[in-house]
Amino acid sequence: MPEHETIAAISTPPGEGGIGIVRLSGPDALSIASRIFSPGGRQKEKEKNLCRVKSHRMLYGFITDPETGEQVDEVLVAVMRAPGTYTREDMVEINCHGGAHPLARTMELVLREGARLALPGEFTKRAFLGGRIDLTQAEAVLSLIQAKSDAAGKAALAQLSGGLGGRIRQETARLARICAHLEASIDFPEEEIEPDEMAAITAGIKNISGNLKSLSGSYEEGKLLRDGIKTAILGKPNVGKSSLLNALLSQERAIVTDIPGTTRDVIAEYMNLGGHALKIMDTAGIREAADRPEAEGIKKSLAAMDEADLVLCVLDGSAEFDEEDMRVISRIKERCKRAILVINKKDLFMNKKPEGLFAEDWPEICVSAKTGAGLEELKVSITEIFRQKNQAGAETGVLITSLRHKTALDKARLALDRALGTIGEGLPAEIVSLDLSEALRELGSITGEVGTDDILAIIFSEFCIGK
Ligand SMILES: Nc1nc2c(ncn2[C@@H]2O[C@H](COP(=O)(O)OP(=O)(O)OP(=O)(O)O)[C@@H](O)[C@H]2O)c(=O)[nH]1
Numbered sequence: 339m340p341e342h343e344t345i346a347a348i349s350t351p352p353g354e355g356g357i358g359i360v361r362l363s364g365p366d367a368l369s370i371a372s373r374i375f376s377p378g379g380r381q382k383e384k385e386k387n388l389c390r391v392k393s394h395r396m397l398y399g400f401i402t403d404p405e406t407g408e409q410v411d412e413v414l415v416a417v418m419r420a421p422g423t424y425t426r427e428d429m430v431e432i433n434c435h436g437g438a439h440p441l442a443r444t445m446e447l448v449l450r451e452g453a454r455l456a457l458p459g460e461f462t463k464r465a466f467l468g469g470r471i472d473l474t475q476a477e478a479v480l481s482l483i484q485a486k487s488d489a490a491g492k493a494a495l496a497q498l499s500g501g502l503g504g505r506i507r508q509e510t511a512r513l514a515r516i517c518a519h520l521e522a523s524i525d526f527p528e529e530e531i532e533p534d535e536m537a538a539i540t541a542g543i544k545n546i547s548g549n550l551k552s553l554s555g556s557y558e559e560g561k562l563l564r565d566g567i568k569t570a571i572l573g574k575p576n577v578g579k580s581s582l583l584n585a586l587l588s589q590e591r592a593i594v595t596d597i598p599g600t601t602r603d604v605i606a607e608y609m610n611l612g613g614h615a616l617k618i619m620d621t622a623g624i625r626e627a628a629d630r631p632e633a634e635g636i637k638k639s640l641a642a643m644d645e646a647d648l649v650l651c652v653l654d655g656s657a658e659f660d661e662e663d664m665r666v667i668s669r670i671k672e673r674c675k676r677a678i679l680v681i682n683k684k685d686l687f688m689n690k691k692p693e694g695l696f697a698e699d700w701p702e703i704c705v706s707a708k709t710g711a712g713l714e715e716l717k718v719s720i721t722e723i724f725r726q727k728n729q730a731g732a733e734t735g736v737l738i739t740s741l742r743h744k745t746a747l748d749k750a751r752l753a754l755d756r757a758l759g760t761i762g763e764g765l766p767a768e769i770v771s772l773d774l775s776e777a778l779r780e781l782g783s784i785t786g787e788v789g790t791d792d793i794l795a796i797i798f799s800e801f802c803i804g805k
């Protein structure tokens with residue numbers, strides 16, 4: 339791993355902004371920056387050589403091309419010396435004016451003076467390889483950058499503070515002790531394991547397996563937090579699905595007419611609900627299609643239903659419920675986990691709640707997309723469904739948001755269960771120990787203590803350059 343190289347990148351997003359940052363990390367970061375930096379202000383001479391400047395200071399000056407003496411930009415330069423930095427290496431951050439030209443010119447000079455362009459996520463990868471953070475924390479950096487809601491941000495921040503890594507290491511340490519005990523009995527047969535010790539080992543493994551199971555069980559909730567709750571609005575034509583979308587978004591996003599079959603395509607928008615991101619999808623009304631475009635639209639409605647975490651099943655409460663409504667309801671019942679029955683056009687049927695409860699275990703809410711009545715109740719009901727789901731996170735204190743972590747946890751748990759089976763059959767400690775070692779390897783792969791370059795390459799390639 340060529341960690342002796344100094345890397346550089348523009349760390350701020352493209353486009354125009356107040357400032358843009360060129361970031362350097364590595365053994366030559368300070369000397370490279372010194373060659374292109376001319377201090378301004380009173381401290382000029384003292385600050386010319388950044389290698390002599392105190393760590394964690396910000397200096398005012400100019401970026402100057404050393405070959406021509408031409409000034410490129412007026413800047414603030416942050417000098418941060420190892421090991422107290424993001425990467426644990428010497429770092430310099432050059433705060434330029436936030437435009438494409440000054441940033442590109444500064445970057446050009448930095449590369450000419452000996453830095454190499456950083457790969458995606460390479461700064462964070464160095465933080466990991468330097469031992470400042472574990473792999474779960476490195477992944478949390480990416481989740482934090484991509485967080486779409488308050489709740490997702492909080493979960494990422496908890497992971498970044500080492501919550502998940504800490505829990506994994508806790509279980510790993512307990513398992514390692516059990517493993518060591520077994521290994522001792524293999525290496526020194528005179529240290530045979532007594533039956534009561536074996537019972538304690540079995541109980542220990544069971545307990546760890548249970549803890550891994552509840553961690554893995556928090557994945558569904560974690561995924562919802564990370565990606566947002568996918569909510570599909572479904573129903574037969576003309577019941578007011580598009581009107582409901584518009585009312586929830588407080589925006590005329592979808593076309594509304596009194597002609598059944600108006601919506602032909604899925605319309606998706608994000609909204610924030612009680613700190614959760616909601617990806618809300620309006621769909622084409624489901625019925626025996628009148629023409630080909632409508633039939634294609636209905637196919638997409640059904641695909642949205644399969645993809646959804648939550649379905650809002652809309653009925654028109656001002657009319658009699660009919661066979662078409664019933665068909666939609668039974669389709670949703672067949673294929674979906676969670677749904678709310680939204681009885682729309684409340685302004686037309688006033689307080690007379692329609693008869694016939696179709697879906698016993700779904701909440702039923704009467705709304706008017708036209709007047710906004712009942713919308714608050716609907717929002718509360720949606721939040722309530724996901725508040726109940728939050729119990730898993732409350733139990734473990736830690737949420738799994740990554741499929742990679744869940745897969746490793748499940749594999750570790752399977753290995754532990756195999757070990758329990760082996761103990762039950764009275765097979766030798768060597769065989770039990772093999773399964774326990776596999777579980778340890780899986781747990782180690784989560785925090786990056788056991789890793790392969792392949793895993794690292796996949797994880798860090800998802801980052802942006804400059805992070
Ligand atoms: N009075 C009343 N009319 C409503 C309400 N919601 C929708 N409408 C009317 O119902 C008709 C159909 O509304 P849309 O929102 O287009 O219905 P849709 O379910 O999206 O219909 P398709 O896209 O054809 O499937 C329009 O004339 C709306 O103005 C409501 O709460 N009260």
Ligand SMILES: [Mg+2]
Binds near residue numbers: 601
């Ligand atoms: Mg519509």
